[in-house]
Amino acid sequence: MKRKTVLVLIFSTVVMAAVGGFAVFRTMSAASDGGVDAKMKALFAEPRPVLLEEVRSGNELKSRTYPASVQASKEAPLSFRVSGPLVTVNGQPGDFIKKNAVLMAIDPRDFQDSIRVLEAQLSGAMAALEKSRLDFERSKSLLGENVISRASYDAAKGAFETSTASVKDIQARLKIARHQLADSKLLAPFDGIVATKRVENHEMVSAGQVVLTVLDISSLEIKANIPENEIARTSLIPGQEATVGFASLPERTFKAFLKEWSAAPDPSTRTYSVTFALPAPKEAQILPGMTGEISWGKQADAADTVSVPVGALVADGEKGSAVWIFDPDTSSPVKRSVRTGAFSNGGNRVLVLDGLRSGEQIVVAGASFVVEGMKLRPMSR
Secondary structure, three states, X not given: OHHHHHHHHHHHHHHHHHHHHHHHHHHHHHHHHHHHHHHHHHHHHOOEEEEEEEOOOHHHOOOOEEEEEEEEEEEEEEEOOOOEEEEEEOOOOOOEEOOOOEEEEEOOHHHHHHHHHHHHHHHHXXXXXXXXXXXXXXXXXXXXXXXXXXXXXXXXXXXXXXHHHHHHHHHHHHHHHHHHHHHOEEEOOOOEEEEEXXXXXXXXXXXXXXXXXXXXXXXXXXXXXXXXXXXXXXXXXXXXXXXXXXXOEEEEEEEEEEEEEOOOOOOOOOEEEEEEEEEOOOOOOOOOOOEEEEEOOOEOOOOOOEEXXXXXXXXXXXXXXXXXXXXXXXXXXXXXXXXXXXXXXXXXXXXXXXXXXXXXXXXXXXXXHOOOOOOEEEEOO
């Protein structure tokens, strides 16, 4: 009986100690929670100032600008196909020329003499051919009457065939000589302007030596090098419009149109060459070699793609990235996951491929310190 009483007393003591400890823990926890709640209430008491930016669709984004250079639509380094001394030089740098105009000429006397010699040889060969033809015709008749031998007939036939080949050979050489005479004149291949002249009159020139360069500037070409990470997101459609500006004409811009592009990058710069056609403006003198800037290159999915500053992105756990959407009705932020793409604008912005709509306002400064339920106070830049 005494043992049972002792056990009851021990159990009661343990229970009372546990109840007392739990009461002390609840009191301390309540005091601690009261401090946290006080801090949170202080944090949420005043609206937090943040910087906002309105989401703009890709159609409203500015096109990218690239350095560009001007080239002529046609460029022809001209050379003679024959050699000889110059006797005529009509084209000077800067001169406008018409198609088939004589720009330079080589002394034609040697070519004319060659033609005369060949024409005389052709006359003799034609006479020999006629004689051999008559001999061959007689031989055929005599052979049929068994007057001459087969060997005599074959000799007459061979002479006729040799005379025929000789005439053809001289005719071919005469044709070449006449071509050479025609090639002694250098003609303009198209309407254009003389860009460079490398020889002077009376100078001896060789076949294949470049003597003049002619440009067609009625239509110009604007060439730009596009980085591979940007051309991959750009629609390449022939005739697509771009805007060209020049430092020498700061008050003017000109429309150019996509003409062609390279399918392989430059091995050293990893950029792709893109060419635009620019009709030569009448009110300004734009010449090959000038430099400028061309604005072009909206993304192919520009209607749905937007960009946001890098500082607007916050971590969203395993989902990746998110942004804070500002609700003007409640002045509170709403966290939304987004799908991001490549960097743009020199790495200051990030393309958002999905998750944002045009017209929404996002937090772009102070986003890391924003939490759900916080009141926000928009700031001006």
